[in-house]
Amino acid sequence: MWESVLVLQVPSPSVKFKFQIPKPRNWSWMNKYSSIRCAGKVNRWSLDGMNALVTGGTRGIGHAIVEELCGLGATVHTCARNEDELEICLRSWKDEGFTVSGSLCDVSSQVDRQKLMEVVSSTFNGKLDILINNVGTNIRKAMVDFTAEEFSSVMATNFESVFHLCQLAYPLLKASGAGSVVFTSSVSGFVSLKSMSLQGATKGAINQLTKYLACEWAKDNIRSNAVAPWYIKTSMVEQVLSNKEYLQEVYDRTPLGRLGEPSEVSSLVGFLCLPASSYITGQIICVDGGMSVNGFYPHHD
Ligand SMILES: NC(=O)c1ccc[n+]([C@@H]2O[C@H](COP(=O)([O-])OP(=O)(O)OC[C@H]3O[C@@H](n4cnc5c(N)ncnc54)[C@H](OP(=O)(O)O)[C@@H]3O)[C@@H](O)[C@H]2O)c1
Numbered sequence: 001m002w003e004s005v006l007v008l009q010v011p012s013p014s015v016k017f018k019f020q021i022p023k024p025r026n027w028s029w030m031n032k033y034s035s036i037r038c039a040g041k042v043n044r045w046s047l048d049g050m051n052a053l054v055t056g057g058t059r060g061i062g063h064a065i066v067e068e069l070c071g072l073g074a075t076v077h078t079c080a081r082n083e084d085e086l087e088i089c090l091r092s093w094k095d096e097g098f099t100v101s102g103s104l105c106d107v108s109s110q111v112d113r114q115k116l117m118e119v120v121s122s123t124f125n126g127k128l129d130i131l132i133n134n135v136g137t138n139i140r141k142a143m144v145d146f147t148a149e150e151f152s153s154v155m156a157t158n159f160e161s162v163f164h165l166c167q168l169a170y171p172l173l174k175a176s177g178a179g180s181v182v183f184t185s186s187v188s189g190f191v192s193l194k195s196m197s198l199q200g201a202t203k204g205a206i207n208q209l210t211k212y213l214a215c216e217w218a219k220d221n222i223r224s225n226a227v228a229p230w231y232i233k234t235s236m237v238e239q240v241l242s243n244k245e246y247l248q249e250v251y252d253r254t255p256l257g258r259l260g261e262p263s264e265v266s267s268l269v270g271f272l273c274l275p276a277s278s279y280i281t282g283q284i285i286c287v288d289g290g291m292s293v294n295g296f297y298p299h300h301d
Contacts, residue, residue, distance in 0.1 A: 044276040048073035052130035052273070053120050053169070055107055055161075057100075058085045060234030061184060062134040064262035068270040070098035074130065077120050079105035107135045107161035108153065117168040128172035130273045133162040134184040136202070138236065140195035151198065158202035166213065170222075179222035180273045183210055184265075185284055187230045187292050203228070207284045214282030223281040225272045230288030232260040255290030255297070 052069050056062035057078030066076050070093065079102060080086050086102045093100040101123055105116040120128060137157045139150050162183060173179030188196045189203030206226060213224035231237055231250055241247050241259070251257050265287045271277055272285075286292045 042275060044278075045274060046073045047130075047270075047273060050129035050273075051075045051124045051127070052077070052132060053116075053128060054078045054132040054134055055105075055165070056080055056135035057102070058082065058089045060236060061229065061232060061262045061265050062132070063089065064266035065132055065134060065269050066093070066100060067096075067098070068263070068266035069130065069132075069273065070096075070100060072270050072274065074273075075099040075124075077101045077103070077123055079103045079107070079116055081106050107165065108156040110164065113161060113164050113168060117165070117172075120169075121172055124172070126172060127175040128169055129176045129179060131165065131169045131173060131179070131181045132184070132269060132273075133165060133181065133206075135161065136184060136186070136199070138196065138199040140199075140240070142195065143197040146198055154198050154202060158199065159205050162206060163209065166209070170217070173217075173222045174220045177221060178275070178278070179217075179220070181210075181213060181217075181222065181224045182269050182272050183224075183226040184269075185210070185226040185228040187228050187286055187288050189228060189284070190286070190292055210284055211282045218281065223272075223278070225277075225280060225282070226284040227265055227268050227272070228284050228286045228288070228292075229260060229265050230254065230286070230291040232262055232265055232287075234262060252299075253291060253294065254288070255294055258289065260287060260289060 047069060050073070052074045054062055054066050054069065054076055055078070057066040057076070058080040062078065066078050069076050076099070078086075078089075078100060081104065083104055086104065090100060090102050103116050103119050105112040107113060107116075135157065137154060139146070139154055166181060169181075173181065183206045185206045186199070186203040187193070188200035189207045193200060207228070210224050210226040213222070217224060231241065231254075241250070250259070268285060268287055272280065
């Protein structure tokens with residue numbers, strides 16, 4: 001049982017304490033990312049040698065995530081539905097020196113999800129270090145007005161897709177020895193937002209799945225976390241924010257008084273994938289300029 005010896009040097013260079021620690025459940029992972037290795041060969045702030053699947057990488061937050069992970073050294077596979085946009089992105093990433101491949105895939109389709117994961121498996125030789133479940137959609141309307149088709153479509157795109165992709169990715173993440181799953185949730189999963197009941201319910205489900213996977217997959221050293229943005233400047237929210245009065249209300253509700261940038265979400269996602277965050281799992285972290293903690297701060301005293 002007492003197989004490994006950790007040498008700790010404190011506080012004077014001449015004093016050395018030796019003590020023994022029990023062998024962890026999965027030593028190979030520990031060996032890969034422990035502070036023992038970090039002090040030496042492994043760079044905790046790099047994704048060098050790792051691979052990632054990022055869904056919805058051609059625009060907005062997903063696009064920023066692809067670039068963030070590549071910038072940290074990862075090789076990335078992404079997917080989207082629009083072929084032209086995908087081709088343009090892949091060419092531009094190649095020009096920038098990033099290693100990114102891509103698939104046409106509608107994540108709301110079971111068949112597409114299966115094909116996507118087959119491509120990912122063969123591209124990355126049966127091993128996946130990082131899964132970013134980023135795609136999401138929204139239909140804004142009162143809860144009572146949703147049709148059955150709209151309900152199915154939002155559920156399939158936002159929740160069924162991530163549930164199934166996680167199932168399909170599991171053996172590959174397990175093979176990594178140190179897998180990381182990050183979901184793009186939303187503040188709508190915590191608080192109620194006008195006309196967002198269905199989208200908010202899917203994000204609430206994602207938040208709960210984040211916690212379940214953190215516990216269920218901990219034995220395989222797969223971490224699971226989520227990021228929960230408030231308004232970020234992307235094509236998804238362009239139309240609603242083109243209404244000046246609405247935009248002003250968003251500013252008023254947001255302590256930092258502005259919208260977020262996709263790169264302000266991708267930086268957190270990057271951190272959650274790094275060995276530097278190896279003890280963080282089951283967390284849903286808001287990227288919201290303080291919106292979700294805002295109580296009552298009137299403009300006039
Ligand atoms: N922007 C915000 O203010 C905000 C706030 C909170 C949470 N979020 C969440 O952040 C995530 C990304 O949103 P975003 O604002 O970056 O969206 P976006 O600008 O609309 O980009 C969405 C990306 O996903 C792809 N995509 C959409 N539906 C897809 C599908 N069914 N299958 C495959 N790919 C699909 C799009 O490409 P194609 O259209 O070519 O498929 C595009 O690359 C979503 O989960 C959203 O709920 C966003």
